[in-house]
Amino acid sequence: MQEIGERLRALAVETTDAHGEQFWVISSARIREAAEQVGLSRREAEIAALRGHVLPGRYVRNLGTVGWEGQIALLQSTVGIIGAGGLGGWIIEGLARMGVGRLIIIDNDVFEENNLNRQAFCREGNLGQPKVEAARQxxxxxxxxxxxxxxxxxxxxxxxxxxxxxxxxxxxxxLDALPTRLALQQAARELSVPLVHGAIAGYVGQVMTIFPDDPGLLGLYGEGPVPEHGIEVQWGNPAATPMMVAAWQIQEVIKLLTGRGELLRRRMLFMDSEIGAIDILQV
Amino acid sequence: MRIHVKLYATLRRYQPDLPRGAALLLAVPPGTTVNQVLQQLAIPDNVPLVTMVNSSVCRLDCVLAEGDTLNLFPPVAGG
Incomplete structure (x- = not known):
């Protein structure tokens, strides 16, 4: 690792940050070459570079927000995304761009025409393609x-x-159904990991980070049977709402993985973009 | 006693004259429950909603106190 670190630094460009600290920036092309030469994956090479204070150029604009250790933590992390539709598509896009190292994506569906208005990976040319396959591509x-x-x-x-x-x-x-969301909260409890909940309907959306001990969705909907769907059945899902809620969810994931910021924990953000209002409800 | 009621999203239709984002100030007798407020607002029993008092989820038989804020919002489950 020491050797690859030195090799990467030799391929990088020296620069200074806003505080006058010296560091190096390496291009994607150079890091790819070096990784191939020494038989490392791109992710392993990027982590080695960061450890040697060499910043992959693609993460330059992340640095001020997540820091060196945060970027390494993101690359070393695994995030599970359940649902690759309206919310999931944008979440996958955002987490990949931030450099979260491993994504587990679950979705049974293929793209349909009514997904074209909002789902990030849905195109006229890939209707019928499994959503997880489009996400991988x-x-x-x-x-x-x-x-x-x-x-x-x-x-x-x-x-x-x-x-x-x-x-x-x-x-x-x-996800897009209440009973499955409650099952997922149970799964997160069994795995002892936090769950970032997001849901949308029309102009409205909600976001909450749920730790294993938190009431979360049970606090909202109770222990009894729940309806399959909410008001999205009447209000539909326009283009912007999943983008807005997915963006909040991405930010929660990044804060969880880097240990920075304050989470929406036991607090649910409820957004009504029709009237331009955001409320925070204790849950 | 007086309580505040905030209606979110689809539930705003039950107080159409209320300015958007504003809370409804309601005078109710002591011992009033959440369910009685829903009846007073003419919200039918079959309308799915989540009820919270002062930012904590509550049941329909929850008894309200002077100055409480009752938040009513619809279940949102799309993805």
Missing amino acids: RVAEVNVAVEVVTHQVRVDKPQEMVELLRGAGVLVDA
């Missing part, structure tokens, strides 16, 4: 360092989810 285009594990299956029971999501440090709820 997109991540490969955006950030080669990110490893993607996909499962094209329907999961309803906590135990099924636990089996597929083992190894993830954070789970993201990008």
